[in-house]
Amino acid sequence: MTKEESENGSDDMLIDGPKQGSVIPDGFNPNYLKVYYDGRHPGCDKSYFGRREFSFTLDNDIYLRFQSFNSESELENSIKEKCPSKIDIGPVYSVDPAKRHAYAQGGDNVFAPVERELIFDIDITDYDDVRYCCSGADVCLECWPLMTVAIKVIDTALRDDFGFDHILWVYSGRRGVHCWVCDGKARRLTNEQRGAIADYFRVYKGNENSNKKVSFPGPLHPFLVRSYTEVLREFFEEKLLLSQNLFSTEERYEKILSMIPDESVTSELRGKWQENRRSSNSKEDINFFRWEQLKNTLQSGKQKVQGLRRCVEEIVFAFTYPRLDMEVSKHRNHLLKAPFCVHPKTGRVCIPIDPKDCEEFDPTTVPTLSELLRELNTGDSRMDVDNEWEKTSLGKSIRFFRSSFLQPLLKSCKEEMESGYKAKIQQTKNSLSW
Amino acid sequence: MEIVPSQRTRTNTPNDSVSTLPLYRYAPQLEVRLEDFEVFAMDRLRVLKGISDALARGKRPEEMENLVRDLWKANMRHPEASEEVNKDIISHFVLRLVYCRTEDLRKWFLSMETALYRYRFLLRSSEAKRALMAEFDLPCKAISRTEFENVKEKLEQVARSFDQPLPTADAIFYKVPFEEVPELVAGRRVYIHKGHAYVAMHQVVSLVVTQFRSNLSKALILTNRKWTSTIREQERDRLTPIVEALSMSYLGPDYSQPKEFGEISIKDLDQLARSSFPLCMRHLFDKLREDHHLKHGGRMQLGLFLKGVGLRMEDALAFWKAEFSQKVGAERFDKEYAYSIRHNYGKEGKRTDYTPYSCQKIISLTPGVGDHHGCPYRHFSEENLSAALGRMGVGSRAMEDVLDKVRNRHYQLACTLTFEAVHGSSCDAGINHPNQYFSDSHKILQPKVEIVI
Numbered sequence: 001m002t003k004e005e006s007e008n009g010s011d012d013m014l015i016d017g018p019k020q021g022s023v024i025p026d027g028f029n030p031n032y033l034k035v036y037y038d039g040r041h042p043g044c045d046k047s048y049f050g051r052r053e054f055s056f057t058l059d060n061d062i063y064l065r066f067q068s069f070n071s072e073s074e075l076e077n078s079i080k081e082k083c084p085s086k087i088d089i090g091p092v093y094s095v096d097p098a099k100r101h102a103y104a105q106g107g108d109n110v111f112a113p114v115e116r117e118l119i120f121d122i123d124i125t126d127y128d129d130v131r132y133c134c135s136g137a138d139v140c141l142e143c144w145p146l147m148t149v150a151i152k153v154i155d156t157a158l159r160d161d162f163g164f165d166h167i168l169w170v171y172s173g174r175r176g177v178h179c180w181v182c183d184g185k186a187r188r189l190t191n192e193q194r195g196a197i198a199d200y201f202r203v204y205k206g207n208e209n210s211n212k213k214v215s216f217p218g219p220l221h222p223f224l225v226r227s228y229t230e231v232l233r234e235f236f237e238e239k240l241l242l243s244q245n246l247f248s249t250e251e252r253y254e255k256i257l258s259m260i261p262d263e264s265v266t267s268e269l270r271g272k273w274q275e276n277r278r279s280s281n282s283k284e285d286i287n288f289f290r291w292e293q294l295k296n297t298l299q300s301g302k303q304k305v306q307g308l309r310r311c312v313e314e315i316v317f318a319f320t321y322p323r324l325d326m327e328v329s330k331h332r333n334h335l336l337k338a339p340f341c342v343h344p345k346t347g348r349v350c351i352p353i354d355p356k357d358c359e360e361f362d363p364t365t366v367p368t369l370s371e372l373l374r375e376l377n378t379g380d381s382r383m384d385v386d387n388e389w390e391k392t393s394l395g396k397s398i399r400f401f402r403s404s405f406l407q408p409l410l411k412s413c414k415e416e417m418e419s420g421y422k423a424k425i426q427q428t429k430n431s432l433s434w
Numbered sequence: 435m436e437i438v439p440s441q442r443t444r445t446n447t448p449n450d451s452v453s454t455l456p457l458y459r460y461a462p463q464l465e466v467r468l469e470d471f472e473v474f475a476m477d478r479l480r481v482l483k484g485i486s487d488a489l490a491r492g493k494r495p496e497e498m499e500n501l502v503r504d505l506w507k508a509n510m511r512h513p514e515a516s517e518e519v520n521k522d523i524i525s526h527f528v529l530r531l532v533y534c535r536t537e538d539l540r541k542w543f544l545s546m547e548t549a550l551y552r553y554r555f556l557l558r559s560s561e562a563k564r565a566l567m568a569e570f571d572l573p574c575k576a577i578s579r580t581e582f583e584n585v586k587e588k589l590e591q592v593a594r595s596f597d598q599p600l601p602t603a604d605a606i607f608y609k610v611p612f613e614e615v616p617e618l619v620a621g622r623r624v625y626i627h628k629g630h631a632y633v634a635m636h637q638v639v640s641l642v643v644t645q646f647r648s649n650l651s652k653a654l655i656l657t658n659r660k661w662t663s664t665i666r667e668q669e670r671d672r673l674t675p676i677v678e679a680l681s682m683s684y685l686g687p688d689y690s691q692p693k694e695f696g697e698i699s700i701k702d703l704d705q706l707a708r709s710s711f712p713l714c715m716r717h718l719f720d721k722l723r724e725d726h727h728l729k730h731g732g733r734m735q736l737g738l739f740l741k742g743v744g745l746r747m748e749d750a751l752a753f754w755k756a757e758f759s760q761k762v763g764a765e766r767f768d769k770e771y772a773y774s775i776r777h778n779y780g781k782e783g784k785r786t787d788y789t790p791y792s793c794q795k796i797i798s799l800t801p802g803v804g805d806h807h808g809c810p811y812r813h814f815s816e817e818n819l820s821a822a823l824g825r826m827g828v829g830s831r832a833m834e835d836v837l838d839k840v841r842n843r844h845y846q847l848a849c850t851l852t853f854e855a856v857h858g859s860s861c862d863a864g865i866n867h868p869n870q871y872f873s874d875s876h877k878i879l880q881p882k883v884e885i886v887i
Contacts, residue, residue: 061769126803162612163629185629189613196616200626205800219594221622323803327730 044417051114053090053097055335056082065335066097085344088335091116092187113332118164118181118189118197121328121336122150125175130319132244132252137345139175139363142243147177148358149235150322153227154179154201155355161223162197166409168401169353171366173343177353178336182409184416191332198329203321214259214318216310227321228313236316237291246319247273247290256294259315262308265297339401342369351397354404367393455554455566458650462523471528472676477509478525479680482546489549490794490866492843502553531665531673532680534658538789544654548647555639567638570645574610574633582607585632588625593634596623601634608633608641615640697744700753706743710875712849712868713810713822714796715739721806726761731799731807733771735791737778742790742869747779792867793846811836811845828855 054067054075064082069075079087091113095103103110124147128135133142151169158164158181166182189197203224204213220228240246247253253273257266273290298311328334341350347368353361375392389395466474484505488498510525512518526547533543555566582589582605589607590600601607612631618624618640624631633641666674698706707719718736722728728736733754740750754775758767776782793809801808810819816837823833832855839848850865857878865871 129803160628161626163627185613193613193616196612196620199620200622205802218597219591221595222588222591222625223622225591326802 047096048092050096051094052092053335054338055088055090056084057086057088058082058084066100068097085342087338087341089338090335091332115187116332118186118194119328119334119336120154120179120181121172121176121325122147122154122178122322123172123176123325126323126325130244137175141362141364144363145235145239145243145359146320148361149231149320151177151179151353151355151358152231153322154324156226156230157201157223161200166405166412167355168339168405169355169358170339170350171348171353171361171363172337173341173348173350173366174346178339178350180336180339184413191330194332195326195330198324198326201322201324202326203317204323214314214321216314216317220310220313224317228316232316232320236320237288240319241287241291242285245287247287250274253290256315259318260298260308260311265308269294269297340397349394349397351394352401352405354400367397455551455558455562456519456523456526457569457646458523458526458653461527462520464520464524466524468672470524471673472680474521474525475528475532475680477521478529480509481505481550482529482543485546485549486542486794487866490797491846492797498549499553499556502550503557506554528677529680530654530657531661532677534654534661540651540654540658544647544651547650548643551646552639552643555642560635563638567642570642572610572641572645573614574608574641577607577609577632581609585625585627588627589632589634592623592625606635608635608638610641614644616644698740698749700745700749700756703740703745703753706872709879710872712865712871713826713852714808715868715872716826717810717822718806722757726757726759729805729807731801731805733774734778735796735799735807737775738788738790739868739872741778741788743872747776747781750779751775790867790869793849793865796868797845809845811840811848812843816840823852826852826856828852 049072050068050070052068053065054069056064056067056079058064064084067078069078090097092115093100094110094112094114097111100111124131124134124139124143125136127143127146131143131146134140155167155169158167158179164181164183164186166186168180168182170178170180172178200223205215216224245252246256250273253269257270260266269290272293295312298308328336337350339350339352342348343350347370348363348366349369349372351366372392372394389398481502484501485498488501493501510518510521512521529543529547533539555563558566577585586601593600609630610633612619612624612626612629615624615631615633615637618631618633618637619626623637624633626632669677703719704723707716711719715736718728718732721732722736737750737754740753741747745753751772754771755764755767758771762770773782778788780788796807797809797812799808801813810822814822819840820833820837823836828836832851836848836851836855839845839851846865849871850861853861853865853871853875857875859878861874
């Protein structure tokens with residue numbers, strides 16, 4: 001029946017020979033990610049791939065938008081020829097993006113996105129106000145777990161709450177993660193529906209001008225309850241408290257105290273902690289100790305002040321709950337970096353992350369371009385180009401990508417296409433009958 | 435709909451008003467007197483404008499229900515029920531002609547008509563609601579007792595999170611694909627499982643409203659096509675002038691084309707920011723001077739405001755460049771930021787001339803980490819707000835009044851009081867657009883000299 005192009009579609013490993021030496025900008029790009037149809041099944045849409053937007057960032061910061069290709073090999077050749085340092089994937093439009101100007105004057109916007117994966121972008125710099133080990137573009141093993149936690153919370157919700165199955169998490173190459181939800185249902189979501197999902201996930205609302213950035217006026221929604229009891233509380237109490245030393249200095253504990261809207265509670269705690277040196281129990285970590293004190297004080301004072309009821313949860317959420325970039329998810333025409341690209345600043349490959357195993361992911365050991373080059377050059381030169389990567393440290397990622405994500409997705413797309421086609425045939429038959 | 439000159443009498447044969455809440459699916463087969471055409475539309479416009487003002491002032495749903503009831507009673511009632519239904523339908527379709535013509539107008543009309551429909555639906559009885567629901571094509575099913583028992587605990591959690599009464603044993607819940615109820619999903623007002631949302635009877639309005647909105651949105655596009663292709667020319671001596679006048683009358687100027695471009699020069703900006711900018715823009719301006727950078731939301735809000743104030747594009751480019759180069763360098767500015775400034779002035783891309791944001795829009799924005807846009811009366815803590823207002827010159831007595839408005843979520847009234855305190859004169863119209871604040875302030879501080887001949 002239909003042959004899967006994926007089998008022979010090689011990941012174009014665009015590597016110039018070792019003579020090039022240092023930085024070779026290229027994209028290691030599984031373009032067949034987006035080739036759902038091979039053009040042979042009668043029910044398939046031949047124009048689909050050609051209507052997908054790609055964008056290339058070239059070496060001298062030249063940015064080429066609205067690139068489109070009629071076949072996988074066209075894409076591959078263009079990549080090899082242009083050697084982009086970054087490749088972004090955009091939506092599938094109503095018409096070939098290269099022809100968009102012909103339609104722009106229509107007034108009713110005939111050139112518009114029709115399908116686009118549901119995407120999420122989580123960047124650790126958005127957590128700068130709650131991590132003390134690093135700031136800006138830096139990431140270390142103390143703060144990376146914030147990303148792990150974000151993956152767990154969002155992934156569970158996407159599957160259990162929204163019923164999505166085909167979800168790909170990708171390391172962004174430096175300081176964050178991207179998520180691609182590729183179910184047909186997800187690709188067909190409107191901007192309004194995407195905005196609704198993004199808002200469903202939104203908890204943190206604030207910037208430096210507001211004190212209380214997480215506020216729970218009433219008991220928590222089941223989604224938040226699950227996130228708290230299954231992931232966030234344990235992470236906060238057993239990992240983050242320690243790794244970030246959240247209570248160890250006055251500046252740090254004041255930040256937490258500013259989240260408690262009750263003077264009597266905060267002054268009581270402040271009093272205890274300012275005179276801490278003498279009475280601290282040296283066996284127990286100071287962060288644990290003070291957190292327990294805070295919880296006890298909050299829970300004992302019979303909640304006269306309304307705002308105190310869920311203060312503990314608010315603090316935990318403020319530090320640990322995922323912070324998404326809303327704009328990325330809300331608009332269908334937003335571009336996002338393709339998986340398996342090489343990050344120009346770190347040289348690391350944007351490899352997939354298994355959500356079931358995300359605790360084991362270590363951003364500091366992700367294969368870099370130079371490592372891969374070395375591995376390839378020392379490998380067996382007689383090996384078939386298609387399987388070169390199997391012996392490198394990228395092999396595991398590619399196998400995971402194919403078996404856990406790509407194959408099931410292709411299968412589901414085929415099923416959708418076949419049933420849609422059958423239904424169409426049936427309809428034509430019905431309309432003919434008298 | 436056939437428009438007839440005033441002398442003829444009307445015959446009524448409505449065809450789309452089975453319920454008292456019409457769906458406006460088809461233009462009615464009625465003859466309408468020319469004068470009624472305008473009068474009905476104006477009455478309905480008063481209702482829509484009332485809703486618009488109330489929403490901008492952040493009125494709560496319960497208050498909106500009462501407001502809509504009062505507005506409808508005051509403007510649309512008729513002793514004979516059939517006459518009332520006619521007026522309802524006719525006025526809606528007339529306003530469709532008026533508001534189909536640009537994207538901004540369509541957006542406004544869609545929002546207000548949807549809000550109007552929502553509250554009129556809510557005012558109906560349960561029986562009437564059920565009947566109305568049947569008229570829509572809703573993909574929802576009531577869940578069985580067993581399923582209810584299975585999810586009861588989660589449904590209770592959701593109810594508690596909004597201080598709603600817990601669902602009773604005989605409560606009816608509908609199961610619906612989550613895509614059908616985006617507002618409920620966004621507000622986490624429903625329990626969702628495997629792609630289905632469990633919607634309570636009282637939330638059913640959301641389903642209905644989403645469909646209403648979607649139907650009307652499509653209809654407006656079609657109406658626009660018909661307008662541009664046939665109606666406008668056909669009616670150029672009769673209806674078209676009325677239609678055009680109606681659209682101007684209530685939305686007020688949108689400041690997209692400042693009357694005098696180039697009136698403001700870069701060197702005036704610091705002074706003007708101190709004397710005539712509303713707090714939201716002053717905050718953005720100060721942050722820009724301080725950080726030599728603003729994130730996208732801030733660049734849009736401040737950039738469009740400055741355009742509305744009369745800053746020429748060349749001056750705008752120079753201004754932003756002077757600031758941003760101190761942080762990212764001149765080259766990066768040219769590469770990454772200049773484009774979007776030109777975009778705002780309609781010189782790139784779609785070449786839409788973007789309009790400066792109104793208060794309603796700004797209040798609806800939610801700034802995130804590192805952002806400084808949005809409405810400070812809404813987002814600043816009291817402490818920070820008092821400090822900022824103090825810097826603007828608001829005295830302690832006025833400050834209390836302003837904070838009181840803020841606590842009651844009347845952000846625009848708070849800004850109006852600020853204006854009055856800073857300028858020492860009253861602002862009866864109330865502030866509903868930052869550029870209005872600026873031009874009113876400018877008028878007071880720079881009185882034009884009258885030349886007497």
